[in-house]
Amino acid sequence: MKYWIDTEFVERPYTIDLISVGLVAEDGREFYAESSEVDWTKANEWTLQTVRPQLDGSGMAREEIGYAIRRFVDKDAHPVFWGYFPAYDWVAFAWLFGDMNELPFRFPQLCLDVKQWAIELGDPALPQQVGARHHALADARWTKDAWAYLATLHPAGAARRCEGSKYPDQRAAKMV
Template structure:
């Protein structure tokens, strides 16, 4: 069964630190968590994350400007049910994925998402048994199918759960396009040409 997910993370060039993760399964289940252990001071120094990701997170009193126009300040709301230590997120995500029959991971521009997902459990060799070792890429599927029009967004980009929901919408659309294309490829297959 397809599992669509999205992550937000801090990419320092040497590490990728999880900020939040959203997961949506074809059976309707959803999961969302914000990493209490993320390097929030480094996040506050990252203009793009401050503009695009932090406003979607559960905050105490929003984002405030520092004194004299200094660095923006914010505090993650530790009382919000989505805010959890990374070890809790790792356990919950593992159980969520493993409770899915034949899990198949999907994300949009999936390379970094898979790395940050796998690093929930440390080095890649610690990936729990049963958690897929790769994530299928919706962007690659989109290109493979000739770049059909995709559904637009309504301003909720970079909220991990909203991204996962949108990934499911795109995945369902692309899967519907792929079926007829793959059937057509089977019909057009000529075994005599294959032997030549």
């Protein structure tokens, strides 16, 4: 199943501190959580003024968010994650589970990128995001919309999967 993800985070060199995470699943389910462990002293003005006021205050420990996402994706043998410029989102997301090798076994070690797919297709304009922005769930919903638009242009590309791991030997060694 596909999952469109977005996160908000406090970014400083050497740190990506997750603020919130949103996922929209292909079957219509949605997940949203906020971290109770954000170090707001590191946040810039833009984050304090744009992201923070949109939070609902339902903070959870990062580890608990990780377990909740495991349950959300539970029993899915082939999850495929899509983001929009997701490099930093994916690091913040993956750290909810530990290091890269501690990602849940069936999770790919890669998040597919809607922007990269758009570039492959000649970089068409993507749908405008209407309503809230810089809210992880709202942005995840828009990421799905943008993906759906590209899927109309390139149906075969929509079916791509990401499987395997960067260091299969390491992963195999962990399994024994």
